[in-house]
Amino acid sequence: MDFREENDLRILSLSGFIPEQICDTVRFTQYKGGYKISEYCGYVSDFIAQVLEDDSIDGAVFSRSCDSSRVIAGYLADSNKFLYQIPVPARRDSDAVMYFAAGMEQYQKALERHYGIRITNVKERILYVNERNRNICQIYNKLGEEAVYSKYIEEIHKMLKKPLLEQRMGDVSIVRGKCGKDKRVYLVGPFLANHNLAKMIEQSGMEIVGDNLTESKRLFSAPAALTDGNLYVNIAKSILHNRLSPTQNQFDTILSCDLAEIKEKEVDGVIYISQKYCEPYDYLYAAYKKMLDDNHIPVLNVKVTDSTDNGHLESAFEAFADLL
16 A cells, blocks of 8 residues: 555544554544533543544544443444454553554454555554654653743644654744743643643643653653564554553553653642543542652642543643642
């Protein structure tokens, strides 16, 4: 399959567990539609709404990694669009890698059957993902020094909606120059669907110097996938060994990695942003808060209801900034 043909596919993807090395997808960020599901993760509900309501989307791929994601296929069953759910293991051992790799290989076969195509460029895509992630990492390491976080995260969101070969870091226009704020904060959460929250935090007098978000630190923290041997196994190893999601159950590893960066960057406070009804991050928060309390680091816990919600959080951010 050449890249021009691949770019014709409009598959909406949810989760950092979806292998970009297989096929281009449109990474879901946010959507404000009419389809709502009560007492259900608002981010996932908005993903379902876009698949159902957006005629430019001809398929959906999503992981099976939490309670909300496990039932997506049920809501989309009558969409008449390509649907594929990739099973994600909770472990990272060799058996888990093989299980995950088999799921990715089946995903590729399902794409080829549904769209009548042949995917032959996985190795080239692996190399491109590796290089793109290195470039994102270089900019991330300048946060708090030369790069302003709100612009950084906004441009990443734009980039992830493009075909892989168009995701060049030259497209990311980072605002240069120090932010001029001395209240350094660290963001914790899944995907920052509403990147305007970052602007609100900065406007409240704080400077974001790091995060553990799916589209940022967790995206580029994965070890580079190799291009010799079984490519699916190599991709699986890479994805499963990036910065962990709480759906993988290893809270201690998440806490130790984040705390090391928080201390290294001399963070004054942590802002923990999660979706309402997102159980994995609710479970993680209790352990995360205890870790921060033990290290005398203040934390602001923020919940948003869907992918576009800003929760009228200006006053909460301003109060937290005053506390620091």
